[in-house]
Amino acid sequence: MPSSRALLAVAVAVLATAATGCGSDEQVVRIGVLADCQGALRGFEDAQFAGAELPFLRRGADLVGTSPSGGVSSIEVDGRRVELVRGCQETGEHTVYIEEARRLLENEHVDVVVGGSSVVSRDLAHRYPRAVFVSTFWDEQEITLRRPAANLFRFSPDYAQREAGLGAYAYHQLGWRRAAIVAGDQTAGWGGAAAFTAEFCALGGKIVATAYRSPYTGTPDTVARALAARPDGVATFLNFLDDPARILSSLASRLGDARRLLVWSTNLEDAALLGTLGGKLDGVVGTTWLPAxxxxxxxxxxxxxxxxxxPGLPAPLADQSAVIGYYNSVEATLTALERVHSTDVGAGLSAELRRLRLDLPDGSVSLDRNRQAVRDGYLSRVVVAGGKPALEPVRVVHRVDQSFAGLLSSAPPPGPGTQPCRRALPPAWAR
Structure with missing residues (x-):
């Protein structure tokens, strides 16, 4: 007669087999989302999670708590249960992204990582080739342009792409031939300056001065350095670290003509900056994330x-590029997943993401061979009526590719003064 211990072992084995069999037909896909829970962009945490959760809610999910940071329930996509797993990043702090992304991959066993921390996301994608990475931010070219990872996708334009059309507008519509640049001395400023230089100089313009402002060192006055070269106008690429309100106010006053100043989308989506400067930017043209x-x-x-x-979040937050990038990334992931019929979800998802062409809130987006967004850009003009600034449309810049038709792809990664000023065949949108 078998012992009681042997009978117990058999019973445990049977139960384990039954438990494995139950639900074995159900596939679970886990999407990890890294939002800015700390650091300079921590105020966007709830809004970023909201952007990531909205595609789930539209497919039948429910909010788990009273705020987006509480998460959402799972949904079913083509017979698979899909779950959203929350994580934290800190834009600009690469170690935070690495630790959290690894936690999601190794402990939470996510199949997809949505978020981004500069070129580190590309390098991590190389280390985890079976996972899918979807970068949310408009960061530098390096993420996709050089040494791209086959499993990393970005549905947002990079810093340079966002400035397409600005150099051509300066050359054709404003009549500039000698331009100065004032930019932040970091990746955002370098990318914007490289894009403007490539496009403006390809048409025959000349960059007579480039003044970089560092928030960390006591650099000389950038406004004086830019104006000392006597340019026809000044193109600016400043973010919140660069004291943009003071610099733009000084430039507007000293240039004395709205046609001699250009700004970029980072400043024009900052309602507080526009409100502070008031009429000083009336008539100034810049790029915008959304069409006006x-x-x-x-x-x-x-x-x-x-x-x-x-309803508890301010409605204008929905339009911020740091939020829409999360919506776009998760919407693209779920749309592609709806088209995956292979049992190999990872390979099928990558294949479907490559083929996607989506109509998103900021426009129609497809991916190039490096899996980087190709999207329209927008030029808008500041108009002030009754003391209140608003934007009016100037131009749509169609189908902007990351390399600027090759003007940027052969150049070194954007840095201080790395983009040569030379005449060349300009991109189609600039001719």
Whole structure:
């Protein structure tokens, strides 16, 4: 007769087999989302999670708590249960991203990592080739342009792409031939300056001065250095670390003509900066993340969905590029997953992401061979009526590719003065 211990072992084995069999047909796909829970962008945490969760809510999920940081319930996509797993990053602190991304991959066993921390996301994607990485931010070219990872995708334009059309506008519409640049001395400023230099100089313009402002060292006055070269106008690429309100106010006053100053999208999506400067930027043209023309049906639908799902969050947050990037990334992932019929979800998802062409709140997006967004850009003008600034459309810059038709791909990665000023065949949108 078998012993009681032997009978117990058999019973445990049977139960384990039964437990394995139950639900074995169900596939679970886990999407890890890294939002800015600390650091300079920590105020965007709830808004970024909201952007990532909205595609889930539209497919039947429910909010778990009273705020986006509480998460959402799972959904079913083509017979698979899909879960969203939350994580934290700190933009600019690469070690935080690495630790959290590894936690999601190794402990939470996510299949997809949504978020981004500069070129580190590309390097981590190389180390985890079976996972899918979707970068949310507009960071530097390096993420996708050089040594790209086959499993990393970005549906947001990079720093340089966001400035497409600005150099051509200066050359053709404003009549500039000698331009100065004032930019932040970091990746954002270098990328913006490289894009403007490539496009403006390809048409025959000349960069007579480039003044970089460092928030960490006592650099001389950038405004004086830029104006000392007597340019026709000044193009600016300043972020919140660069004291943009003071510099733009000084430039506007000393140039004395809105046609002699250009700004970029980082400044024009900052409502506080526009409110502070008031009429000083009246008539100034810059690039914008969203078109200033009447909203498309996709953008209107996105805004309605945001207001309905997250009434406790300020509605203008939905339009911020640091938020829309999360919506776009998760919407693209779920759309691609709906088209995956292979049992190998990772390979199938990568294949479908490569083929996607989506109408997103900021426009129609497809991916190039490096899996980087190709998207329209927008030029807008500041108009002030009754003391209140608003934006009006100037131009749509169609189908901007990351390399600027090759002007940037052969150059070294953007840095202080790395982009040569030389005449060349300009991109189609600049001719």
């Amino acid at each position: 023309s009447p909203a498309s049906s996709v953008l209107r639908d996105y805004r309605r969905g945001w207001r309905a799902a997250f």
